[in-house]
Amino acid sequence: MTIGVDLGGTNIRAGVVQAGEVHTLRRHILKRKDSLTDTLAQLIDLIRPLCQYPVEGIGIGVPSVVDVQNGVVYQVANIPSWEEVPLKDILEKELNLPIWINNDVNCFILGEHQHGLAQNTTSALGLCIGTGLGCGLILNGTLYTGTNCGAGEIGMLSYLDQTLEYYCSGDFFTGRHATTALETFELATLGDRQALALWAAFGRHLAEAIKVILYAYDPEIIVMGGSISKAFSFFEPSMRAQLSDFSYRETLRRIRILPTENENSGVIGAAALGTLSVPRFS
Structure with a gap:
């Protein structure tokens, strides 16, 4: 029995995980993100009630690069006060339990x-698609993080006049079209033609990111998570049409691209961090 924590730039979720099942899930909206002291206090307040259970430790997924060995997180996305935080040391002193930390999307694919x-x-x-675009990798049956938990971050690659992340995340809606993914989703469910066309354009851009993934890693499956993955049915047709010119037809025939069936995969994967021996370059 372990506690898993999914720390995002907007929400924090934590739960007790046993045999892949999440119990006693708790959620908070992250407040005062400009204050390291306040955000740490909120994180601790969320986790502490779960420590009453006979848990062996706490795993935490954080949207940043991470020094896995020392448990230090750097430049956490959308939490400006978290520039360099020795999170493992802080939480072990406060909660008196072993702490394991990794990138949040690594935790997501580990849970899957x-x-x-x-x-x-x-x-x-x-592939977690929400405020940003994050990637996590399983290679040769094992979670692969790279030296700084930055492996697989294709969203940072240049694309058109911006990056792949800009065109394949919430930025596409807020930055490019002065709307939000949620509003576009709600309109699309009502059959709004403009909203449906916007999702079709999104799918075409996302296909270009998937081509990079296929050329670089050639995985058996791509599992999509994040809030925007819930609109999969709206962007899937254009995404698959855009993929049709991919050079290796057998790769397209075999690859499975699916939205997650479990919104708690990040919590489940975080809880499993203590069981890992993560390979890294020396």
Whole structure:
């Protein structure tokens, strides 16, 4: 029994995980993100009630690069006060339990690999699409992070006049079209033609990111998470049409691209961090 924590730039979720099942899930909206003291206090207040259970430790997924060995997180996305935080040391002193920390999307694909759609695969990629675009990798059956938990971050690659993340995340709606993904989703469910066309354009851009993934990693499956993955049915047709010119037809025939079936995969994967020996370049 372990506590898993999914720390995002907007929300924090934590739960007790046993055999891939989440119990006693708690959620907070992250407040006062400009204050390290306040955000740490809120995180601790969220986790502490869960420590009453006979848990072995706490795993935390954070949207940043991470020194996994020392538990230091750097430049946390959308939390400006978290520039360099020795999170492992802080939480172990406060909660008196072992703490394991990794990138949040790494936790997502780890949860999918152990208990979700990527089970029984040796190569899988998690693609979390929300405020940003994040990637996590399972290679040769094992979570692969790179030296700084930055492996697989294709969203930072240049694309058109911006980056892939700009065109394949919430930025596409807020920055490019003065709307939001949620508003566009709600309009699309009502059959609004302009909203449906916007999702079709999004799918075409996302296909270009997926081509990069296929050329670089050639995984068995791509599992999509994040809030925008809930609109999969709106962007899937244009995404697959845009993929049709991919050079290797057998790769397209075999690849599975699916939205997650479990919104708690990040919490489940975070809880599993203590069982890992993560390979890294020396």
